[in-house]
Amino acid sequence: MSAPHTPAGTRARWVRLAQAGVTILLLVLLWRLVDGADALALLASADPRWLAAAVALVIAHTLLVAWRWKVTAAPLGLHLSARTAVEEYFLAQLINSALPGGVLGDVGRAARSRHRASLRVSAGAVAVERGVGQVALVTVFTGGVIATLLTPAGFRLPDGWLTGVAVALAVASVIGAGVVAAGIVAARRPGSWAARVARGLHLSALSRRVLPAQAGLSLAAVACLLIAYGCCTIAVGAPLPAGALVTLVPLILISMVLPISIGGWGVRETAAVSVLPAAGLTGAQALASSVAFGLVALVATLPGLLTLWTSRHRPPLPHASHPPRPLPEDSP
Numbered sequence: 001m002s003a004p005h006t007p008a009g010t011r012a013r014w015v016r017l018a019q020a021g022v023t024i025l026l027l028v029l030l031w032r033l034v035d036g037a038d039a040l041a042l043l044a045s046a047d048p049r050w051l052a053a054a055v056a057l058v059i060a061h062t063l064l065v066a067w068r069w070k071v072t073a074a075p076l077g078l079h080l081s082a083r084t085a086v087e088e089y090f091l092a093q094l095i096n097s098a099l100p101g102g103v104l105g106d107v108g109r110a111a112r113s114r115h116r117a118s119l120r121v122s123a124g125a126v127a128v129e130r131g132v133g134q135v136a137l138v139t140v141f142t143g144g145v146i147a148t149l150l151t152p153a154g155f156r157l158p159d160g161w162l163t164g165v166a167v168a169l170a171v172a173s174v175i176g177a178g179v180v181a182a183g184i185v186a187a188r189r190p191g192s193w194a195a196r197v198a199r200g201l202h203l204s205a206l207s208r209r210v211l212p213a214q215a216g217l218s219l220a221a222v223a224c225l226l227i228a229y230g231c232c233t234i235a236v237g238a239p240l241p242a243g244a245l246v247t248l249v250p251l252i253l254i255s256m257v258l259p260i261s262i263g264g265w266g267v268r269e270t271a272a273v274s275v276l277p278a279a280g281l282t283g284a285q286a287l288a289s290s291v292a293f294g295l296v297a298l299v300a301t302l303p304g305l306l307t308l309w310t311s312r313h314r315p316p317l318p319h320a321s322h323p324p325r326p327l328p329e330d331s332p
Helices: 007-033 036-044 048-076 080-097 104-116 119-150 160-186 193-206 211-235 240-254 267-279 283-300 301-312
Strands: none
Touching: 007 036, 007 104, 007 267, 007 283, 036 080, 036 283, 048 080, 048 193, 048 211, 048 283, 048 301, 080 104, 080 301, 104 119, 119 160, 119 193, 119 240, 160 301, 193 211, 211 240, 211 283, 267 283
């Protein structure tokens, strides 16, 4: 006899169905909008050498962000071996690419690592690590926009786009400043939740002990993704100029954080078809390059299958029997 369905479980199933529906709807609409047959022909004739290079770069990206997770977690008292960090990150990427929402793999990563510290610490480390990655992507995008403005002979965003970008960055800066100010005020109350969060964020991402590693690993990881996308555009016969790689492609990657589809499919392609024509690509070329990147990213997660297989043959780790320890001091 099956267990009764809980309201939360029913809602989750409806959400997953909605995300699957959004994915299918967006891809079907794009197929009709930009001549999907042409995009399919471009994919069929894609250069496998450039696709292989893209796979290697996405795998390198995963290795870098796994190391970033290790760097983030250590100051919080969660010590991960390099092997564990890499294996868990590949598995998380595999789950994120295959299931709706794009975050279930990270939830699992936090849950499985809680045995080494506590769920609060492991979840915080995952959240900070993912947040640092998004900040790095926005930073590269902002730097790319400025760089293209200073080199008028190369690619630059259309003037109308520049206004929108400036407004968006200004609004984001104001909101960010407000959040930081509110956090500073709240963190002044010793022992408060905000104080613990601020302390953890400082130790894991902003202190002088970890900031150089965070910055270096994050920028290198972003570079791997951008170049991998560039390889996919070359593979389908539509290379992007460097200026477009650092301004348009970040917008495509940022769009994938929207948890409304499966593995970013549909959302990523919609963003690509919307922005890449600014660099001279046709809609079919934009769609083909985005689908190629999605397939490349999926292939690059396959090492996660090995982690999944080996994890089934390991004895379960015992739960931490000790209470969470206070965060260490950041002494000079």
